[in-house]
Amino acid sequence: MEERTGFFHFSFFKRRFILKGVITLQLFSLQFVNGLNDAASWLNGFLWDYILIVVLLGCGLYFTVKSGFLQFTRLGDMGKLLFEKSTISSEGRRGISSFKAFTISTASRVGTGNLAGVATAISLGGPGAVFWMWVIALVGAASAFVESTLAQVYKIKDKDGFRGGPAYYMEKGLNARWMGIIFAIIISITFGLVFNSVQSNTISFALEGSFGWNRTIIGLILVVLTGLVIFGGVNRVAAVTSTVVPVMAVLYILLALFVLVTNLNLVPEMFGVIFSNAFGFTEVVSGGIGAAIMNGIKRGLFSNEAGMGSAPNAAATAAVTHPAKQGLIQTLGVFVDTLIICTATALIIIMSGEYLNGNDGIQLTQDALAFHVGDWASIFVSVAIFLFAFSSIVGNYYYGQTNIEFIKNSPLFLNLYRIVVMGMVYFGSVQSFSVVWNLADVSMATMALINLIAISLLSPIAFKVLNDYQKQRKQGIDPVFYKNSIPGLKNTECWDDGPVEK
Template sequence: MDFGLLSFVSGLDKVATTLNGFLWDYILIIVLLGCGLYFTFRSGFLQFRSIGDMFKLLGDKSTISSKDKRGISSFKAFTISAASRIGTGNLAGVATAVSLGGPGAVFWMWMIALVGSASAFVESTLAQVYKVKDKNGFRGGPAYYMEKGLNARWLGILFAIIISVTFGLVFNSVQSNTISLALEGSFGWDRSIVGLVLVVLTGLVIFGGTHRVAAVTGIIVPVMAILYILLALFVLVTNIDLIIPMIQVIFSNAFGLTEVVSGGIGAAIMHGIKRGLFSNEAGMGSAPNAAAAADVSHPAKQGLIQTLGVFVDTLIICTATALIIIMSGEYLNGSDGIQLTQDALAFHVGDWAGTFVSVAIFLFAFSSIVGNYYYGQTNIEFIKNSPVGLNIYRLIVMGMVYFGAVQSFGLVWNLADVSMAIMALFNLIAISLLSPIAFKVLQDYQRQKSQGLDPVFYKNSVPGLKNTECWDDAPKEK
């Protein structure tokens, strides 16, 4: 029995490795960068010129509290997506990118964030345009804009299945795997026991509904992000003389002659983009599910807020982890994943850092499990609103949390890369076809802003817009 299970796991790992090579080497990188660059130029470099507006919207009173008691605020929708973004990708994922792709991988993480943030705007804006009402407020995402915008319910159902498997099952196994490895490395805890504890904690939250998800992430994410950033700033300040040489190392490894000759530049690009996409999710089709739940007066508002989430994740959190690792030099010693991050912090601040990282990764990764589940829930409800079906899905999610906790590091990340690639391809094709609508919505937002108004969206603001459920026609002037 054990031998058969080991054979199955080994075969699964080989299949995932083969698919990864094909999808990432020949398809996904080209599509990701191509779409990101097109959206960047088409929107007039929105992600750069509207940064001030993004921060203003995030701090606006209307984004902090929802007018509709059934809905969630724009800020809470931001924290749900941040809960999924800010997790193992920032600690273990960055470490993997640096260990396998070298310091140059960090540069390519930056690039996919800067370019991909335009994709994040498009997908989240479309999610708001085509969101629907439910008993809790609103829900939506790629499955919904595929059905309503492209008139292809079959495609929406297919995507709903893919994202439910990717986030609720595969990505959650990555999160629990990272938690169990961190706790085993720091305290010697049995990974199977850690897995059982995670299953219980996950069940307590996900059976509580959307508002409990929002409440949990709204508290955990800001606290854990601030604590981690403060520690990173301490390390940087105490090693300020290494900052410029460290940045030089990143750029030289991203473009250096040695890397071109040895093929290392390809590894830097590949692992940088892979881990960058896993972390910030720009264009993947996940964040729109949280964006659609927000109660805002204009779709572009939430699009801008979700764009900011990409910057916060990669340019701040991921960069902080990368700088800590590169300055320590620990990536040259053969360690990988969360162990590398623990070793790097221990190098800078002492052995207690291993304990700190274990606690931090628990908070980061557990909040990601909660956020990932929400994406699965809203897509299961798209397929069929069945309480029984949703409860079965919840049980499978809990099962995969345990699976990830006891499996190998390589297997869960290989599975994650395959499912992430398939999901991103479907979403990028859909938002490319629907992007003219997103840009018309953006034009309407910018027109009202230029008139000094607080933008309000109506479905006839975009001529020919159909199948929108949550937006009224503009009132006729008397």
């Protein structure tokens, strides 16, 4: 009896020790996350208030003027180029089509930014934030052209076809591999880890709100689904996104159009609300015009990614006859994302008036749609956000993969990265809303600044490429690019020598 008593006595203290350790670990984790959130919030204020907005708008305006306002003058070309077939290189190498490259980048653009991001911008900055989302899209479209054109110029060959992006044009165009490595590390963290936690966070909140599902279980399911796709390579990524993105975008746009058509009489008034709030004539939130500008540009950049350095990673994978073609296609992606899908979401939210009730994020979008078409809309949004956000997880992962391969093309490193990506998908699923969005804003700002510096230095090459494209278009021929199309161009791996003019 004494032995048994001793045994239970020992077990009691053992269990007590383990329980105390678990509680201590939970408290430490909570303190760490809170400290991380506070630090990210402070950094956001510094980077966005004093640096990034000026750089984003300044570069966008400069590129717009230097390119002859191409985002407006070349709209016709953009639509035609989207459905061009992929070409085959002289070595028989075929990259993915322009359309598939477009859908990979759109998968990342058209995600939670269009539903949860727009709602957050309006709840924090008022309806006027929508106007500033439009501004950053219209101005930033020129930045999207420059970065994606450069990605095509300096892309390299790989087993799947081609790959490239900012890290590659930093190394080959600026002869600054060190800069490319820094960017590759930051984009791998930003997209593969932080942004994917934002996507899973939005999915888990949406499904919890509609069905009452446990967010931990949702996180585990997302981890399994993510692993099945990302261990399949870029072709599986392209196959998933080229199927899912058009379907989810069309369904959501049809619902948005239905709401807008049935409330057509309110649309002019809603645009009036947006413009009056954008310039501080009618303050809806504390901070007035400042809050509208800040939140509009933040969420606009998160949604369309123009100038951030993400879309060029997808643009580089396309097999086209001229780099400017893919640059124009990626410019179109900015318009589709912000001017169509984000605007539709914004009008639905503003017409409902739900943003005045203190709601935020995906719950606000769900409540706004439910206001217009009934409670079933909440379920529809949950399904839509799952498709939007999961395709973004897939697209985001590819951006990380191509940059991991830039640093070191090692299967071991890549598989470790995939495991960490899956871990962050779970992390986002169970964390609070503010933590993941603050982290996203910090990493997004850092990445965009590095990329904007690089494309500003390399922009003369992008404009020469554009001039070559436009010259051939005026001659009525299908533009084809060669290494010697631009005198003195170096370090291009994927473009053949062209005919020499006599």
